[in-house]
Amino acid sequence: MCGLTVYDTPHIGNIRTYLVFDAFAKYLRSRGIKVNYLQNITDIDDKILQRSRDEKTSWKIIAKRYTTQYKKVLKVLRIDSIDTYAPATSYIKEIIEQIEDLIKKGYVYEIKGDGFYFNITKFEDYGKLAGRTVAQAEDSMSRIDDGIAKRNKGDFCVWKLSTKPEPGWNTSLGYGRPGWHIEDTAIAFKFFGSQYEIHGGGIDLKFPHHEAEIALAEAFSGKKPYVKLWMHTGHLTVANKKMSKSLKNFVTAEEFLEKYSGNIFRLMILSHHYRSPLNYTEDSARNFQKAWWTVEDFFRKLDFVANTEEETIAKDTFYASELKVATTRFEQALAQDFNTPVALSEFYKLSTWLQPRIWQMSKKEARRWKKEVMTWFDLLGFKVESLKIPGEVKKMAEEREATRRIKEYVEADRIRNEMAELGYRADDTPRGQYVGRLLD
Numbered sequence: 001m002c003g004l005t006v007y008d009t010p011h012i013g014n015i016r017t018y019l020v021f022d023a024f025a026k027y028l029r030s031r032g033i034k035v036n037y038l039q040n041i042t043d044i045d046d047k048i049l050q051r052s053r054d055e056k057t058s059w060k061i062i063a064k065r066y067t068t069q070y071k072k073v074l075k076v077l078r079i080d081s082i083d084t085y086a087p088a089t090s091y092i093k094e095i096i097e098q099i100e101d102l103i104k105k106g107y108v109y110e111i112k113g114d115g116f117y118f119n120i121t122k123f124e125d126y127g128k129l130a131g132r133t134v135a136q137a138e139d140s141m142s143r144i145d146d147g148i149a150k151r152n153k154g155d156f157c158v159w160k161l162s163t164k165p166e167p168g169w170n171t172s173l174g175y176g177r178p179g180w181h182i183e184d185t186a187i188a189f190k191f192f193g194s195q196y197e198i199h200g201g202g203i204d205l206k207f208p209h210h211e212a213e214i215a216l217a218e219a220f221s222g223k224k225p226y227v228k229l230w231m232h233t234g235h236l237t238v239a240n241k242k243m244s245k246s247l248k249n250f251v252t253a254e255e256f257l258e259k260y261s262g263n264i265f266r267l268m269i270l271s272h273h274y275r276s277p278l279n280y281t282e283d284s285a286r287n288f289q290k291a292w293w294t295v296e297d298f299f300r301k302l303d304f305v306a307n308t309e310e311e312t313i314a315k316d317t318f319y320a321s322e323l324k325v326a327t328t329r330f331e332q333a334l335a336q337d338f339n340t341p342v343a344l345s346e347f348y349k350l351s352t353w354l355q356p357r358i359w360q361m362s363k364k365e366a367r368r369w370k371k372e373v374m375t376w377f378d379l380l381g382f383k384v385e386s387l388k389i390p391g392e393v394k395k396m397a398e399e400r401e402a403t404r405r406i407k408e409y410v411e412a413d414r415i416r417n418e419m420a421e422l423g424y425r426a427d428d429t430p431r432g433q434y435v436g437r438l439l440d
Contacts, residue, residue: 001231002184002201002209003039003085006066007047010073011250012265012280013236013243017202018079019266020233020274023380024338025081030379036083040187041067043087044167044177059167063087073253077262078381084191088183095178095186096171098220099158107219108158111149116159116173118181121152123215129230130207156212158182181212185220188213194221200231203275204242234277243280251280260285263382264292270340270380290439297436298351299374299384301358305366308431319357319365323372326350330376340380347376359430389435393424397435400426404433 043063052059102108120126157179168175217226235242238249268288272278333343400415427434
């Protein structure tokens, strides 16, 4: 898939796409499907060069800095399903070979002193991915595609000629650097050949970037289709406007992670269908924090039941049919266009149904439920960890329990209120006092 252009700190709109594809790769692997996940990194680009000029430092330093930062963010978010990162500058040889072949076939022409451009009118299927005609490609200029002597306004640059001290490579085409679109096709051909299964990125890449990739790849190989399945994630918006650096309405991944956990970000992203827009607000982030706390609380209650004495002994097959039905629905939702919000809704329905029944479960059944439902979250990349109750709160809970035993209920309520002020609650259950996070 299309990775980051490493000129700045990634924002959560960027990371939405990478998290979706991470969860999707994990899901496919959980089904026994072999996945070779390649992500390219654009490490030479106008924005990178401008940043290097602004900071009066090497473009290589800029690219390395933000590549390192990007990978650190991915690690914190457990986006770890990627097999290979492929920086564009490591594949100049493959890029040149493709361009030379496309020149011979008549798809690419040269503008003296400017660069080499792909003629979109030579590729009759141009626009088929986005449903546009060549005439509708007039708005497709991007990055270094704005040559004034182009044959068609929608033609795009595959090799930009330049002069030192501008960065570049000495090649048979002249000194210069690659255009944006051809980086991806050259890298993909290196690893996958002329055709492969799935490719994608954010919806903003569908046209012209992915359209250009199809044209380059199919013109080069003569084989169709270049990719069998295209996946595009919807925009992440702020106040219903696309989150972007140019609009200065973005939240960096690091800023988000200063306040919230990676699990909360993953829940926020996967609670929306990957193709749908997602409108971000601080209130919505807090709501997903509470939603994640309910997930943690569900598993904590099962742990509690599995480790306390049984007052009502249930059969080991207690509620087994309900669990089986819910698991089937969860799996069906993911199998239908990776519908993660519907899959997660199955968990919420199941946990709500189980709440009044959970205290009557046997220890064995509670462990079984935890193991089964935990696989749902594991395959989507969540990491459910045990809640660590502070020592102060544990001591207060013990004092409350002692006061209840001697029927000093007013004092017990006072202690419960103090616990609530610290963000924790005490529930009296048939299995004893349960201590958890305050959810409201």
